[in-house]
Amino acid sequence: MFAEPIHVGRPNIGNRENLLKRLTAALDSRWLSNGGPLVHEFEERIAAQAGVRHCVATSSATRGIEVLARALDIKGRVIVPSFTFIATVNALRWVGLEPVFCDVDAATHNLDPAKVEELLDGNIGAIMGVHLWGRACDVERLSLLAERAGCPLIFDAAHAFGCGYKGRPVGGFGAAEVFSFHATKCVNSFEGGAIVTNDDRLASEARLLQNFGFADFDYVTRAGTNGRMPEASAAMGLTSLDSMQDFIVVNRRNYAAYDEGLSGIAGLALVRFDGDITSHYHYIVVEVDEAKSGISRDMIHRTLWAENILARRYFYPGCHRTIPYQGNIGRRQLPVTDHLAGSVLCLPAGGELRPDAIGDVCGMLRFIVANAGDIAARAASVDRV
Secondary structure, eight states: OOSSOEESSOOOOOOHHHHHHHHHHHHHHTOOSSSOHHHHHHHHHHHHHHTOSEEEEESOHHHHHHHHHHHTTOOSEEEEESSSOHHHHHHHHHTTOEEEEEOBOTTTOSBOHHHHHHHOOSOEEEEEEEOGGGOOOOHHHHHHHHHHHTOOEEEEOTTOTTOEETTEETTSSSSEEEEEOOTTSSSOOSSOEEEEESOHHHHHHHHHHTBTTEEETTEEOSOOOBOOOOHHHHHHHHHHHHTHHHHHHHHHHHHHHHHHHHTTOTTEEEOOOOTTEEOOOOOEEEEEOHHHHSSOHHHHHHHHHHTTEEOBOTTTTOGGGSGGGTTTTTTOOOHHHHHHHTTEEEEOOSTTSOHHHHHHHHHHHHHHHHTHHHHHHHHHHHHHO
16 A cells, blocks of 8 residues: 555654754754763753653663662562563563563553552562553542552653643652653654652652762762763753644644544544643554454454554553563463553554545555455465465
8 A cells, every 4th residue: 555664653853953953053062972062951941841849861761660679779579561662671680670460441551549559568679550551540549549558759750751640730740750752753852751750859869860870970879870961961951842742733733633544444443632731642453353353463463564554553562571571471461461462553653644545544444354255265365385
């Protein structure tokens, strides 16, 4: 169908001229890293957007989680959803923590507080929620559980910069939250992340740890790491922030086009953002019900790829089923996570995706479901060969 591949998460660029001006200023100043003026401006604007006192920019969200875990001095076991990007749990493992995989809510895809409660055993060092697709977790119930367990509540907010919950921007919930500004995010800094918090001591500790532990030019007080954001990334981040509202307008347009185009296709349900959620609509997520569509998510995925529609199976197969974590849950079951890992499909979006292309993608999905039996039979025939 498409001569060139269309992708999930094609980067937003923003005003190229403004980006180049910022990069030129950084080059002219010879201040390319080590907390330059662009990074400071980026941190101030992120903190203001998130409604918090502190933002510590980092080289990635993964490094941000690692630094945050160290800054909070978390020990032992951390409750975390298995239905998340692998970086969430890898970051915990890298700093010596044990992920305790928890199931998620079938409607929100976020950490299920009832399942979290079942895992509280007196040996939990922290609870980590993930605001998946930009939908905030059940902050109130998770906060009560963390208070009862006497442990910090933190959030992987990689998907959620610019989103909100009950009239508050994501960023100020729990002890701290970590944003991602990876190239595929609504706001990007080429590669980067940020720890945001209202805790003065925590922010100070995180800033020490992400700069090798330097409290002064030659005075090291912590065994820190290099988690600093360079000026070039901040230049892109600031340029992206300038255009964030424009990006969201396009995202809403894309979402509405998909909502209309997918209407009436049996077994395909678009994930919705209702109620108390303010979304940036950056992710176009569908759940495939094979019993209704007559065809599996994986066969739909395979067929779309053959047409250069590079849909993605987020977050297949679930973190607990990846090689580094197999056996982690023992005999416990994560039925909702397993179901979502086998049914969720993310569709192409982004500012450069033409509205008629969205119509073509939806038309292809309608064709696949309408011809499910023939497609499955042809695929089986090819596989036998």
